[in-house]
Amino acid sequence: MKEITQVLRENSMKVTPQRIAIYQMLLQTKEHPSAETIYKTLSPDHPAMSLATIYKTLDSFKSAGLVQELNVGGASSRYDAVTVAHPHLICTCCGKVMDYKNDALSNLREKLPENIGFDIAFEQLLFYGICKDCKKQVQ
Amino acid sequence: MKEITQVLRENSMKVTPQRIAIYQMLLQTKEHPSAETIYKTLSPDHPAMSLATIYKTLDSFKSAGLVQELNVGGASSRYDAVTVAHPHLICTCCGKVMDYKNDALSNLREKLPENIGFDIAFEQLLFYGICKDCKKQVQ
DNA sequence: TTCAATGCAAAAGTTTTGCACCTCT
DNA sequence: AGAGGTGCAAAACTTTTGCATTGAA
Numbered sequence: 255m256k257e258i259t260q261v262l263r264e265n266s267m268k269v270t271p272q273r274i275a276i277y278q279m280l281l282q283t284k285e286h287p288s289a290e291t292i293y294k295t296l297s298p299d300h301p302a303m304s305l306a307t308i309y310k311t312l313d314s315f316k317s318a319g320l321v322q323e324l325n326v327g328g329a330s331s332r333y334d335a336v337t338v339a340h341p342h343l344i345c346t347c348c349g350k351v352m353d354y355k356n357d358a359l360s361n362l363r364e365k366l367p368e369n370i371g372f373d374i375a376f377e378q379l380l381f382y383g384i385c386k387d388c389k390k391q392v393q
Numbered sequence: 394m395k396e397i398t399q400v401l402r403e404n405s406m407k408v409t410p411q412r413i414a415i416y417q418m419l420l421q422t423k424e425h426p427s428a429e430t431i432y433k434t435l436s437p438d439h440p441a442m443s444l445a446t447i448y449k450t451l452d453s454f455k456s457a458g459l460v461q462e463l464n465v466g467g468a469s470s471r472y473d474a475v476t477v478a479h480p481h482l483i484c485t486c487c488g489k490v491m492d493y494k495n496d497a498l499s500n501l502r503e504k505l506p507e508n509i510g511f512d513i514a515f516e517q518l519l520f521y522g523i524c525k526d527c528k529k530q531v532q
Numbered sequence: 533t534t535c536a537a538t539g540c541a542a543a544a545g546t547t548t549t550g551c552a553c554c555t556c557t
Numbered sequence: 558a559g560a561g562g563t564g565c566a567a568a569a570c571t572t573t574t575g576c577a578t579t580g581a582a
Contacts, residue, residue: 267536267537268535268536268537268580268581268582269581269582270536270537270538270580270581272537272538273537288571289571289572290571302538302539303538303539304538304539304540305539305571305572306538306539306540306541306572306573306574307537307538307539309571309572309573310537310538310573311537311538314537323466325464325465325466326464327462327464327470329547329570329571330570330571330572331466331571331572343509343511343513345511346514352511354505354509356505358504359501359504359505362498362518363520365497365498366493366495366498366520370482370493371524371525372482372484372491372520372522372523372524372525373522373523373528374482374520374521374522375485375521375522375523376520376521376522377518377519377520377521378517378518378519378521379501379516379517379518379519380516380517380518380519381502381505381511381513381515381516382513382514382515382516382517383511383512383513383514383515384511384512384514385510385511386510386511389512406561406562407555407556407557407560407561407562408556408557409555409556409562409563411562411563412562427546428546428547429545429546441563441564442563442564443563443564443565444546444547444564445547445548445549445563445564445565445566446562446563446564448546448547448548449548449562449563450562450563453562468545468546468572469545469546469547470546470547
């Protein structure tokens with residue numbers, strides 16, 4: 255909690271209960287939640303928090319580089335507080351988004367030549383398929 | 394044209410003027426258009442064609458593996474008739490989506506171990522950044 | 533006290549759906 | 558003739574916006 259306050263201050267953001275709650279949730283979870291999921295998860299403790307605030311807050315976090323947005327198909331974007339480049343596995347059946355740690359497949363931009371005439375800011379490596387649980391259910 | 398008809402038949406899809414037009418456009422372009430862009434491009438020649446048909450057709454094409462959907466952030470999905478895995482460069486300034494041919498960064502799923510408990514169907518490697526043209530304009 | 537953040541409601545935008553009609557096979 | 562595709566309008570969803578109010582610095 256103390257750390258989050260500090261991180262927000264370092265990024266010259268005002269420290270509000272909403273921001274603390276959202277960032278804390280993103281740091282704790284591994285499920286790469288959507289804005290809606292964040293909203294529903296925090297609602298019990300923060301009944302007055304609005305979905306608009308979540309979107310605005312996620313925007314601020316993105317700009318500050320505290321969070322990355324994952325466009326994984328499906329209705330809505332997913333958010334990840336781990337901003338270093340790393341591959342993701344996305345189940346097209348249940349929508350689950352999982353981290354996949356693999357150093358050889360992280361920071362792939364370093365493997366590109368310098369002169370491609372395109373300044374890369376960030377990268378996303380997404381593997382779409384069927385997860386273990388869904389495969390079980392179908393069989 | 395004859396080829397498109399054949400491809401559709403091979404995938405047991407009825408051959409309609411709308412499908413031919415949409416697939417033909419996707420084969421010819423390199424701009425990775427959105428549904429809206431396809432609609433506007435084809436409107437002059439196919440004034441009666443509806444946006445709903447484009448979405449339904451793209452869905453069929455996706456299921457048949459004739460087209461891949463790119464979730465590149467921004468408002469709408471983009472479509473690519475090149476379905477073999479290849480990296481894309483996405484300009485966060487103008488929204489342009491470009492192919493980037495690089496054999497070392499294609500079919501990355503082959504570099505994963507087999508036993509990860511996840512059946513990969515397809516992959517997307519996206520590099521986000523600023524393209525040459527946008528960089529020029531800012532300076 | 534001041535300026536940014538929040539909450540609410542409305543708006544905007546994309547994608548989906550239902551259904552009658554049409555058309556490919 | 559029959560199954561499937563199309564077009565239209567409405568609906569469903571996610572995300573954004575405007576503005577009055579609140580709260581952090």
